[in-house]
Amino acid sequence: MRILGLDFGSKTVGVAVSDELLVTAQGLEIIRRKSPDKLRRTLARIEEIIAEYRVEQIVLGYPKNMNNTEGERCQRTKEFEEMLSRRTNLPVTLWDERLTTVSADRYLMEAGVRRENRREYVDEIAAVLILQGYLDFLANSRKDGSAADGGTEWKK
Numbered sequence: 001m002r003i004l005g006l007d008f009g010s011k012t013v014g015v016a017v018s019d020e021l022l023v024t025a026q027g028l029e030i031i032r033r034k035s036p037d038k039l040r041r042t043l044a045r046i047e048e049i050i051a052e053y054r055v056e057q058i059v060l061g062y063p064k065n066m067n068n069t070e071g072e073r074c075q076r077t078k079e080f081e082e083m084l085s086r087r088t089n090l091p092v093t094l095w096d097e098r099l100t101t102v103s104a105d106r107y108l109m110e111a112g113v114r115r116e117n118r119r120e121y122v123d124e125i126a127a128v129l130i131l132q133g134y135l136d137f138l139a140n141s142r143k144d145g146s147a148a149d150g151g152t153e154w155k156k
Helices: 040-053 072-088 102-112 122-146
Strands: 003-007 012-018 025-032 055-060 092-096
Touching: 003 040, 003 072, 003 122, 012 040, 012 122, 025 040, 025 122, 040 055, 040 072, 055 072, 055 122, 072 092, 092 122, 102 122
Parallel strands: 003 055, 055 092
Antiparallel strands: 003 012, 012 025
């Protein structure tokens, strides 16, 4: 089994996939589109990735505000979640992604990536961080036998 991690943005979707043991997340690519409303090709590419990697679940970053409120980006993410769920017939988990883009940018800065080049990679790294957070949650839940999420996972 593999899990797909997605960082959904207005013009890009960062993509990461887990290993088969659900231990690590690896960045795959950034899907780019010219318009925020043009999702047909984005969804088609995600379907190709799902088939190629035999993905059985999707984790989608959920961009709550720092004060725990939900803004317009959350609404767009929920709409994208519904499209993904209908189109792929896979379970989609919304995962709190606060500060993942900041962390991804910091990671790239520490890796020596020039400022003008960071934008090219930040969404993919953010997808890795979203997915890795979820994988770590799963591993910790298995270790202690609990399903308590400590408020990390967003649930409907």
